[in-house]
Amino acid sequence: MLPRFSDNLRRTIIVLGVAMLFMPKVNIVSISGESAGIRIDDVLLFVIFALLMAGVSLARKPKISGIESIVFILIGYMLLSNLVNLQMFGRSSLLYSLRYLEYFMFFYIGRYFFDARHSVARLLYAMLFFNAILMVLQGFSIIGGFASTGFAQNVELSRPIGVTGGSWEIGAILNFYLAFFLFDRNKVGGVTLRIFLIACTLALVVLTGARMPALAHIFLISYFFYLQSPNKTYFLRNAAFIGGVLLLAILLIPNPLTERSENLFSMANIEQFKDQYSNASVPGEKFEYIEMYIPDEYADASWLMRVRHWIVAIKTWTNSPLTWFVGVGPGNWGPALDGGWLRVMSEWGLFGLSIFLVFLYRIAQISRAMFAVVVALAINMLFIDIHLAYKAMSLFFFLSGYAYNRERANPEGVNKSPGYRGSFAHAGEIIVR
Secondary structure, three states: OOOOOHHHHHEEEEHHHHHHHHHOEEEEEEOOOOOOOEEEHHHHHHHHHHHHHHHHHHHOOOOOOOHHHHHHHHHHHHHHHHHHHHOOOOOOOOOHHHHHHHHHHHHHHOOOOOHHOHHHHHHHHHHHHHHHHHHHHHHHHOOOOOEOOEEEEEOOOOOOOOOOOOOOHHHHHHHHHHHHHHHHOOOOOOOHHHHHHHHHHHHHHHOOOOHHHHHHHHHHHHHHHHHHHHHHHHHHHHHHHHHHHHHHHHHHOOOHHHHHHOOOHHHHHHHHHHHHHHHHOOOOOHHHHHHHHOOOOOOOHHHHHHHHHHHHHHHHOOOOHHHHHHHOOOOOOOOOOOHHHHHHHHHHHHHHOOOOOOOHHHHHHOOOHHHHHHHHHHHHHOOOOHOOOHHHHHHHHHHHHHHHHHHOOOOOOOOOOOOOOHHHHHHHHHHHH
């Protein structure tokens, strides 16, 4: 379902879409209780949405792809979960469901971007360079940035965020850059250039101090060297050497990542979770975080913050058989639960989780690069609500749309031919080889 607009109109949509990938998040109108308000991006995306709807309504026989169908089903289900929870319990927020419809506009912008024969590699180079400059300046406290809560002065910015709303979000975006640089079928330079990009993006990820993006980066790098290795022995030998060098560098060179992870593997983390889970009561129908934060010098501060969020989410979600399946409603946990998979399961229920997994599966089937992007997203979702982050998901959908149209340009198409050897087949090589 891609309306055939005039060249000038398509060019305008592309320019607006690309501009939004570079623009900082600035609220025009704030919304009480939410970090994200009404922004200029929302106005521009609404205009693009209106244009697409007008184009579809004028088309004689609009065709909806499998990916579009599953996304529309997902958004429809999210709205249904909202309505059930608002009617029965007075909780959740429709804005979080509509947010996914807004993000999905970038899928069409990415498709137009490919059809106009633009290079996604050049765009990603520009985005990487732009964010790298900002991150270095932020790292030296020379400039600030637009975080989720508004503009952060350089003295307030503890970790680099680039043009995004947080260090965790720019970390995930760096994962997406690397995934395309390493696994796109139109190879981005030779092996030497890609190793340079690995080093550059890894240094920036370490600078953010974000641990899930660091873990995702390690997976992407390992997967790349595995595919480059002639056999398993060669891979394991090189992986041990390179991994050891990287680990020593991260541990010996002072950086935000090691500073934040000092107590990551402390047994106090598990004890805190067990004690607080057994003592916590089920909250009322309208969700409010309860204060359960208990300082512990031997526990990880980030873990302790998540403990109080996750316990409330788990106990609320499992309190009723109905919520097992339909969830407690999108947006019920507010701006951050700090655990994407738990948030999807508890807010959307098992039905919503199933639809979301199908959606990710279809995106991962597009190409090996998109498989790598999906895995990076999944890893980040362990501790981050990255599936709701505007900058990260706008790039995710943009790359999905670009890759989708490029693969459709092949004789086999995408997600259609039984003989199509998707990225999950490539992943299976790891087990077989």
